[in-house]
Amino acid sequence: MAKIEPTVASPADASVPTTVTPAPTYGTPYVVGSATASPDAALLTEPRQLDQLSRIEEKAARIEEKFARYEAVLTRAEASLERSAHKVDAAAGTMDFAAIRGEMASLRDRVDATPxxxxxxxxxxxxAVLTVILTILVLKFGVPGLFGGLLPR
Incomplete structure (x- = not known):
C-alpha cells in the first residue's frame, strides 16, 4: 500500500483561480466563494491554515504510530499462537499409542484382579461371625494374664 503524504507547498493549477477568504464572523456578511477578499487577508490566513495542516499531519502521525503498535501486538500474538499450534501438532504426532494401549491393559488387569x-x-x-465368637470367648474365659472371665461358667 503506497503512502501518500500531503505537501505544504504544492504547485497551484493556474487554470483555476483560487482565493482564500477569511473565516466568517457573525457581524460581517460572508458569501461562499466570493472573490472580494483582500490580498492582506490571504496572507493573514495562510499561516493559520499551515498551522492547521501541521496539526492534522501530527494527528495522522499519532494515529499511524498507534496503528503500528497494534499491528506489532497482533503480529506477536499471531506468532505466539502459531508456535503453540506447532507444539500441539508435534506433541500429537509423537504420541505413542502402543504405550497408551499397554497402560490401559495393565489398568484393566488391576481392575479385574480386585474382588x-x-x-x-x-x-x-x-x-462378623468370627468377631462375635471371639468376643464371647473373651467374655467367658477372659484374657490370660490380664483379667479373668466376666461371664459365669
Missing part, C-alpha cells in the same frame, strides 16, 4: 461383590460380602459375613 467383586460376592467376595466382599462373604468376607464381611465371615469377619
Amino acid at each position: 467383586r461383590a460376592a467376595t466382599l460380602f462373604t468376607t464381611a459375613v465371615v469377619t
Whole structure:
C-alpha cells in the first residue's frame, strides 16, 4: 500500500483561480466563494491554515504510530499462537499409542484382579461371625494374664 503524504507547498493549477477568504464572523456578511477578499487577508490566513495542516499531519502521525503498535501486538500474538499450534501438532504426532494401549491393559488387569461383590460380602459375613465368637470367648474365659472371665461358667 503506497503512502501518500500531503505537501505544504504544492504547485497551484493556474487554470483555476483560487482565493482564500477569511473565516466568517457573525457581524460581517460572508458569501461562499466570493472573490472580494483582500490580498492582506490571504496572507493573514495562510499561516493559520499551515498551522492547521501541521496539526492534522501530527494527528495522522499519532494515529499511524498507534496503528503500528497494534499491528506489532497482533503480529506477536499471531506468532505466539502459531508456535503453540506447532507444539500441539508435534506433541500429537509423537504420541505413542502402543504405550497408551499397554497402560490401559495393565489398568484393566488391576481392575479385574480386585474382588467383586460376592467376595466382599462373604468376607464381611465371615469377619462378623468370627468377631462375635471371639468376643464371647473373651467374655467367658477372659484374657490370660490380664483379667479373668466376666461371664459365669
